Amino acid sequence: MEALNKERRYQMLSLTRLKASMEEQLKQKTVSLELVAKMESTLDDYYRPKLKQFTETTQKALMLLSDKEDAKEDRELETVMLDDINRYQDISIVFQSKIKSYQAKLSDDRVCKSIVPPTSASEPSSSIVHQFTKMKEIEPPTFNGDLTKFFKWKNLFVNLIHNHPPNEMGNTLKLYYLKKSKVGEVEGLLTDFNLSDEGYVSAWDFVLFRFEKHRSIAKAFFRKLQHLEPIKNERNLQKLLDSTNSVIRGLSAAGEEINDTFSRFLAFHTSTKLDSATLKDWEDSLSNTDTYPKFEQLSKFLQCRAFAAEERQREAEFQSGTAPKESRKPPQDRDRDRKSFSATVVRKPKCVLCAQNHYSNQCVDFKAKSPQDRYKIVKKKRLCLICFDSRHGISDCKSKFVCNCGSHHSSLLHFEFKKSYADESAPSEKSSSSAQNSSELRSVEKQSYSCLRNLPNEFVVLPSAIICFSCNGVVGKACVLLDSCSQSTLVSDLFVRKFKLAVQRSQPSSIGGVGKNPINSSSFVSFIVSSRVGDFKLSMDADIVPASSIAYTANFAVPAQLSADIRKYPLADPAWAHERLAIDRVDMIIGGKFYEQIICDESYWVGELKLRRIQFGYTVAGVAPQSIVRSSAFSGCTIQEIDRTLRRFWELEEAKKIAPNRERALASFYHLERSLDKETWAACIKFLVEYREAGHVSLAEPPKNHAYYIPYRPVIREQSSTTPCRVVFIASSHRKGELSLNDGLMRGPVIQRDLFDILISMRSYHFVLCADIKQMYRMVWVHPDDQDRQRIFFRESPSEPVQEYCLKTVTYGTKPASFIATKCLDEVAK
Known part of the structure; x- marks a missing residue:
């Protein structure tokens, strides 16, 4: 508890300093985008994480206090801790509202500046209102670490943000946008860079050093080219063509030369991804047998074929009646319809692998994995095996697209199963039959x-x-x-x-x-x-x-x-x-x-x-x-x-065969008798004699095949006022490869209520009685047919012969002892 209080004090000191820093920012008279960005970064990157740590530490301290007795000082301390959490959370809410108000004020100022008065006599006398709308805050292009998208992100970021003059956008605001543009695996890459002019220069140089590596970028594009998905029909021609052209543009941006030899290789590699009908027509269209065609020639062929396929698909949809039909309402009715408004919430697609806004079947990283790895990802995230949607299962999926094999799963998850149902035999049977002759x-x-x-x-x-x-x-x-x-x-x-x-x-x-x-x-x-x-x-x-x-x-x-x-x-x-x-x-x-x-x-x-x-x-x-x-x-x-x-049903329900252990238990008794000192052995004998005088044990009949002998040992508890010596029965004792008595027994369920529920219900009464059941387990008799499985060896003196006894009551040390005793109490109470 002392360590938690020390940690809380340190966290409260950090929160107080951050609060003072944000208050200094609020005192500035000029409100700018740089100031708003700095305030938002301080709140999101520093204050809220510290507040989360402080809340978790306080909750741990409150849990320790709740375990103690109901003291007045503890209750007052709990109230103080809860007030601290509420106070610092209120500070976060106040600063968040201030940031929102500053952002709204800046937006209104931009709208007001769009109204420009005439500056010369040649201009009209009335004010010229430029058609500026209330613009949204710049959303910087995002980058998730995919090297194939680095140059595209860099060009957008440079043109939108980096090239702005300092008088229009300061470096502090640029660093804010630079941090905001990193998502996915690289989201926390720039956390340690402070919001300042020098911080932006260092962060920008670090990003270029980290990702602008032409060899790695070229390798990523080559890997993307290698894992292009083969198409099965001409409807996917445009997709294949777009993917290949994307690789070409990316390699050109990385400084790779697209010469004639590489163009011919691209034509060959792309042709291997075509369906059989398209490949046949492509080969038939070639008239020159001396040189291999370049990619430009294949691209023109595929572009024309993809256009024709799209036209045929549109025509088929129109003929089948799936195309949108023209309204037959009168003109005035159609005009009236156009005056209505509707609000539609569009749910953006989200990839299951990289969390970007595209469908999973369009993700290059997802396609690059093997079908087995894709299947594991989809099962781990509990997605539909057909459309990869997390909102329903495969039985509720309305998609009409299934795998080419006819099974209800996506074609991206299709792979051949190597496992045979005939080989699913029990491991125990395999191990037992391995020693037999072939x-x-x-x-x-x-x-x-x-x-x-x-x-x-x-x-x-x-x-x-x-x-x-x-x-x-x-x-x-x-x-x-x-x-x-x-x-x-x-x-x-x-x-x-x-x-x-x-x-x-x-x-x-x-x-x-x-x-x-x-x-x-x-x-x-x-x-x-x-x-x-x-x-x-x-x-x-x-x-x-x-x-x-x-x-x-x-x-x-x-x-x-x-x-x-x-x-x-x-x-x-x-x-x-x-x-x-x-x-x-x-x-x-x-x-x-x-x-x-x-x-x-x-x-x-x-x-x-x-x-x-x-x-x-x-x-x-x-x-x-x-x-x-x-x-x-x-x-x-x-x-x-x-x-x-x-057969496996009744094999699971059959009682396990317990190995006979009479000789081993007798040897354990002799060893216990020799190894214990006189005082401990005398206390053990006294305990077992009381056990016998209470009628809880009886002399056993001659040995039987199904008898089991339980070893035991004394446990000395000097601080106990009632039973300083207690004998513990070891029903789990067994040799390697054999089963003990506990291995053949089942534990049984917990039938009493949870301790928390009992304590809650107890607090609703004015008076509560607490009692202890003396020798609770020994008050429950065991059926005579089962007493032979609770045999022990005992004698009071080494000069006497060793005798066998049967324990007639529930024995602590056996697996179901707790359940049997509690169940008997429950039945008696009913």
């Missing part, structure tokens, strides 16, 4: 579903590959399909029998197809797969299923030009190198668990087919160039069986 049953229960449908008019080519495999000395090649949506890896039974692979048993898993009976799989094969074109290797387990359940065939002629384009790449499946694609079987389906380890980032479009580089070569997928009369498509997924979920 040939034993695997503790993985799952149910797999597959979808088989006919595609009558088109054929979608699935990514296939020829891989090398090794299984217990057996090596060979296999045709595999890559399925990122499948949560299981499957292998054909014909393939297993053909190579005579080593089969291992597992618990049955049900694989069901739409319209077909489920197929049970109770065995698996362990592989090491490797690439034919590289050093990549991967270990995996595959469930064995009938060959008919993973059937996939493809047989059609590949156009000559398409085949020539595809053969330029090292193919994962050599079947694409022939004039006719012929795939008559699939040996394996590699699921999503290994998909991210196999896939690479590089991909190319060849017509309607997409070539993607993986660890096994280039796969080909997409719509086939010819229509196929009939084909089949397969998709598999795995979910947990419901019996595992149900």
